[in-house]
Amino acid sequence: MARFIVVVLDGFGVGEMPDVAMVRPFDCGANTAAKLLNHFPLKRLPTLEELGLINLVPGTNSIMAQSSAANYGMAQLAHFGGDTFMGHQEIMGTLPQKPLEAPFQQVIAQIEDALSTAGIKHQRVWRDELAALVVEDAVFIGDNLEADLGQVYNLCANFDQISFERVKQIAEVVRGANHAGRNIVFGGHVGNFEQITNAIETRNDPSGTPAFIGTNTPDTGVYEHGFEVVHLGYGVDRFTQVPHLLKQQNVDTWLYGKVADIVQNPEGTSYCSVVDTDSLFSLLVADLSRFDDGFFCLNVQETDLSGHQQDPRQYWKVLERADRGINQVLEMMNAEDMLIVMADHGNDPFIGHSRHTREQVPLMLVKQGIEGRYLGLRSSLADVGASVTDFFGAKAPQSGCSFINVLQD
Template sequence: MAKFVVVVLDGFGVGEMPDVVDIRPQDRGANTAVKLLDHFPLKTLPTLEKLGLMNITGLTRSRMQPSAIANWGTAKLAHFGCDTFMGHQEIMGTRPKPPLIKPFQESIDAIEQALTQAGYTTARITRDTLQLLLVEGCVVIGDNLEADLGQVYNLTANFNLINFDEVKQIGRIVRGANAVSRNIAFGGLIPSMDQVFNAIETKADKHGQQAYIGVNAPDSGAYDQGFQVVHLGYGVDALTQVPHQLHQVGIHTYLYGKVADIVQNETGTSYTSVVDTDQVFSLLLADLQQHEGFFCANVQETDLSGHQQDPKRYWSILEKADRGLAAVIDTLNRGDVLIVMADHGNDPFIGHTKHTREQVPLMVYSPAITGVQVGYRDTLADIGASVTDFFGAPQPESGRSLLAPLTFNLNPTESHDTE
């Protein structure tokens, strides 16, 4: 057995998707990587340079140059929008299904009916003529006010009054009764339900009409103590994804950071709620030195820097990741594979604080393979398909392995590193 490592530089896109004009016109001109390279032309990212970053971006003002030994390509987003959750589901081999965009008000009847039929007690909370659902007196369901409005519903629970397993069960019922992109069931040890009720807010649609109602998650107290969360995506079947498929052939999956929070990995090892970049790499390196299998790590702080529209912080996180990647490469043996990629863009110069719909880089490293272009892929799911192909596991729902050209160019009498 060997090691297959995927490191996701969250939000590190390499140029707007072809459909941006029609799908997300606010992202026209987005190119996270190129704009950062142009903004810091004298600074370098030596590991990413050797892995082929400049091969992907083309000419910039940066002093860095294309790499003759790099294996590189790009991938498009097959999921609607540019979402971290769906991006990672796609990476794990999911075929994205177009979700609805619908205010909670338009789904409340169907959700309430499903919960009532399952035996749960419900009530409605009204603010500004809009309504939320209260389940068993301790779980409030409504719009997520932090994401793109109408795409995510939240279930905010008080774990002093209900346990997380029961909240997950409620979440599964809610998930089956609506078709928006994501439902998030979470909560904490909140002193009083009044704190949750006092955090209820409404927001207007693009016409200025109050259309969305939900709980302001930070103000609710859910994050303060005992926080737990599960993300439930539309059309996501964990039994067709990489961790489950690998488990069928005895391969262990290790997840680090944001990917561990949002990808189901019940038979593997998941390091959840890890945001600090150095800690993500520390955990990853410790396991790489002791174990084999599939490893996937998310560097979330790049994405957070994009949300803050902070290029300086973004670059400093890239420098940390660059050092971490160099250390990862040092642990790899002949036959091991590393892929460095992203899940969408988050251009810190775009003029808004949300993700940007961009293609992502694919930088592939294996000690004995050099100079291969892995192509312009149509879906992030090609990564998941490559992982299962590598380990001889059943293929996931979607994707086409990119390993064939790499294997074809493998010369067993030669070995290369990134020098």
């Protein structure tokens, strides 16, 4: 029996993508790992050092050294931008498609048509001459005002009036009628729907004209009682992703932390809404002590949160905790198991802005009896998903090229 384990250090990139100057000039010079190593030159991450971290970012001032026994490589982002949600869909084998970037105003009519065709009651609500939608008197649909404007639409519901299952049915209709990168479907028990509509706000486009309409989500109260959420990505088909394909081979999947929040895994085990790094590794280690077969994927979100806060000291503290957690995983592994430590994008805490940075990501691989292999520069994070299905003899996902043959050679 064998286990394939993936640990994603969220936001721990190893250098800007080649297209950054053209598509994201504000990310020029990004290198999350190298800058942290230079900022803390006398500190060690012994497990990551052993796994080949310095092989990936040579030339720093770190006292850590390269590892001749390490199996390592890098992967580029096939998704547009640098997004945790799409990064993890890509890891699971999805071929990213270029999403629409537009205010909700540009798609409201086609969403209304889809709702009407499905026989779903809806009406418009207005602020500053901008329209959003209210569906079945219980669900508000409009722009997400927290993400980059125009990239995400929200469906915000009052579960005192409508069930989450019904909201998800409505969301499938809405998802099919727009090409935005993500539709986030969520809600809570807020009593009166007016608490949601009272939180409606608008935002201006760069010219100063009102263009975006949504809710100030914390003000809706949905987080306070019975909050539930699901993320629906553009072009994401769970039936072509790793968890479903493994299940067809009777291989189970365990997801931990943010990956559990954003990757659909109805046939497996998902530990949702867990953020604390030590707690995540405790859950993983406990499961590894109980199960000797399956796919296990953990997201260390606190690295990414430290990047958003532009706090290198906190970032390093999280890396130290993750380093100890990865060492615990190594101690649990047997001769058949495989471990990948990677990232999903960058989040350079020195770059001068608090957003993700579009960076290549590390691939550090551990399997007993295999040493010193170079995995190459992979063109997509989906190569990890393709390697997982290859490892278990399952059908290949939608995208990706397995690197298992590199190990066999």
